[in-house]
Amino acid sequence: MKKEKTSDNSNTTINSRQLAILTANFPQCFDKNGDFIPHKMQEVVSKEGVNLSKESYSLNWLGKSYARLLANETPLTLLKEDAEHNQKPENENSENLLIKGDNLEVLKHLRHAYSESVKMIYIDPPYNTGNDGFVYADNRKFTTEQLSQLAGIDEDEAQRILEFTNSKSNSHSAWLTFMYPRLYVARELLSDDGVIFISIDDNEQTQLKMLCDEIFGEKNVEAYIWNLSDFTESSFTKTASHTVRVEHEYIIACYKKHKKLGKYKEYRLREREDLSNIDNDPRGKWFSGNISRNGIKSTTGSQYFTITTPTGRKYTRNWTLSKEEYIDLLNDNKIYFARNGDGVPRLKMFKNEPSFSIQNSIFNECKTSITGKNQLKKLFEDRIIFDFPKPVNLINRLLSLSVSNSKEDVVLDFFAGSGTTADAVMQFNAVDGGKRRCISVQLDESINEKKNKIAYDFVKDELEQDNPTIFDITKERILRAGAKIQKDNQASKEPKDLSKQDFGFKVFEILPMFEGFFGEMDELDEQQALFDGSQLSDDELQTLLTSWMANDGVKLTAKVEKVVLDKYTACYVDKNLYLMDKGFTTDDLKFLLEKLDSVDGDNKNFQPTKLVLFGYNFKSKHQREISEALNNYTNKKQIELDRIIRY
Known part of the structure; x- marks a missing residue:
């Protein structure tokens, strides 16, 4: 099983996330020692027709x-x-949220779930x-x-x-x-x-x-x-x-x-009140918008054409739309001709209907x-x-x-x-x-x-x-x-x-991290830890679980399912299975393996891809027992289960 530490920033630098993105997406730009090869990146951008800018200007400040x-x-x-x-x-x-606390910390908690x-x-x-x-x-x-x-x-x-x-x-x-x-x-x-x-x-x-x-x-x-x-x-x-x-x-x-x-x-008209419905359109009140562009002198292009009114009068000029767009709007009864069908055509815009415009x-x-x-x-x-x-x-x-x-x-x-x-x-x-x-x-x-x-x-x-x-x-x-x-x-x-x-x-x-947590030993060994997570209350465990779920990409409004094994209750959400409490036994492990393997009833849809154990509540021998059992069970559903012991 893989071990993780909550809020581990020991390897965080000003470029660590950015470097990880480069490494993951442009592996060809790094040699076998992990050193960056600049001309390889230059090849990537130059092949797409991107010119190298000679201008070098940036905003700098103390901090x-x-x-x-x-x-x-x-x-x-x-x-x-x-x-x-x-x-x-x-x-x-x-599905709405209101979150109290320092917004930088909140944004970081949302970083994975709402990416x-x-x-x-x-x-x-x-x-x-x-x-x-x-x-x-x-x-x-x-x-x-x-x-x-x-x-x-x-x-x-x-x-x-x-x-x-x-x-x-x-x-x-x-x-x-x-x-x-x-x-x-x-x-x-x-x-x-x-x-x-x-x-x-x-x-x-x-x-x-x-x-x-x-x-x-x-x-x-x-x-x-x-x-x-x-x-x-x-x-x-x-x-x-x-x-x-x-x-x-x-x-x-x-x-x-x-x-x-x-x-x-x-929605250009949401705040307008000067609407009417002269032609009793069943869609309700509307506002007439101008589609004529008299100031445009060009006599070429798809937006220069002749419109014939219902009375036979012709208007030839530049319009704000193409002839094809005009015909579609006309067929949809979105064009209005004033003066009993003799006036310049205008666009009917309805209050609760979005329309295209230039901001x-x-x-x-x-x-x-x-x-x-x-x-x-x-x-x-x-x-x-x-x-x-x-x-x-x-x-x-x-x-x-x-x-x-x-x-x-x-x-x-x-x-x-x-x-x-x-x-x-x-x-x-x-x-x-x-x-x-x-x-x-x-x-x-x-x-x-x-x-x-x-x-x-x-x-x-x-x-x-x-x-x-x-x-x-x-x-x-x-x-x-x-x-x-x-x-x-x-x-x-x-x-x-x-x-x-x-x-x-x-x-x-947002709440502060548990007292003493950041004073923990670097080694993830519960026998040497200065912080004793096994003493957390039920409310504190629930808070930790909420934080972990967000970090694992689970939206805060997601429904968490309580999964009862033998006598132990686990939490299952978005294919993540969390074992947070004390008291996990061999009988609970048997129930878990049966549930993972079973294709009957509700168990058919039980297919977690990540199993997370709160390390402080699982002794080393129990961790090994769970790991060995998961390595050897039948796995009828062909589940690829990522196993994590988290502290």
Whole structure:
């Protein structure tokens, strides 16, 4: 059996993960000693017509090597389920998640289970304005020598990095060190056609754009502007020579892979009210969009042709679509001719139907920041409990650009704040019956009683939490938003059937690793271990199991089956079989072998591909007994079973 140690970062360096990817995918670029052969990689790219760039430009800062090391580390924490909340009827089958804790640790716990499966990420990170409370905080403990070796830097630089990471700095370097590992791991979660949207202001916009260019590649990064305010709510930024009224923020969009500018399929009309149904179309109200391109002078190409109206009038010009596309739309009753069939043809666009359009670089129709404040204020019974929440309308706009084509995408927000993204996803699903899932992550950051007494008193008195945190507001916002959507639907003239919509969510939280765990001996020998895992309680074992399952690629919402052998209960999920408890006997082993071999009844589908034993609860002789039995049983199902003893 193979032995593993939980949270083993002994071989982690700033390039260890990247080197492993190169070794696995380009073995021809390494010699028998494991040394890299540069010209072999050059051959790989040159054969595909990729030119070698002579430009050498990069973003560097004090702490970059440290940030790269953090991005590669495995989580140093545990992931615990809130069983009481998750077992409530409205939550037990939910696919939505709310996770409390440091978002870097959360992202690392999600790294395997949600790898390449998230379609859209939206984050509103700290802007580092100097008065927004951002400071770099880090509880990782490295000696100067350790950091020097792992990061590949000299000890002088390592010492300077450790000094600034321990100083609660809010410099540009501190902010970049904070953001780099989070964005790096987030990219690993994105699907091939996934996108991350990042809100930011002028304080770090330049640095963020360059950072995203490095992580995602320059051709995969775009910048948009959101008109966040009007004159009455604008802030003023004073410079040495003049005063600027700030009415905008930026949204940096980063794609997992190159996405050409052009057509996006999106819900352009979700926020429009000026719709009508002149021709009584059974599909409902629509808006007429222009398909004429009078400014285009070219008289060639598939988009230059003549359209004849029902009255016989002819219009010859450039259109926004080809003749074939026009004919398809005409046959589908998507073309409208005004003036009783004599007018220029226009496209009928329905509110709940996605259409293709070119995205403007300015989001000027997404409501302002005061809208977000009012939306939250209404949800919390006229209380102002959160500063500058984003409006649902803005998130809806981003959702329409990224997840409108599919109704089962995963959306992630790892700076969840007031919970706007989760609210928007539920509203988006309610419109078209989608089953998009939202993962929200929020640090249990304390609410300052003096700076935000309304929020503090609400959480303490109304929610009965002794130590009010932002997470408490996030959770309550999602609960109230789901209830409001259902209530508003019932009060509408034409209520929809929302009985199959997911308004629940499961809750998990990040916990510190067990006391003494990191002081364990390097050798995986339970006789010499300083940490005694056999003393863990049932709750602690369950927390460890939850963390292991995520690391093994099991989604947090997966159903775990309890498998009873003789008297021992194992856990079976996604073809992983976990033996966590004490008391495994020879009789239990016989039952396990019979279950593995049997092709009858429920046993037919029992085909684990990984067996994981919690090493502290299995003595060496029992480990050998299990290993020998698995080597010698009949194996009628031809199961290839990976066997692991984990500590």
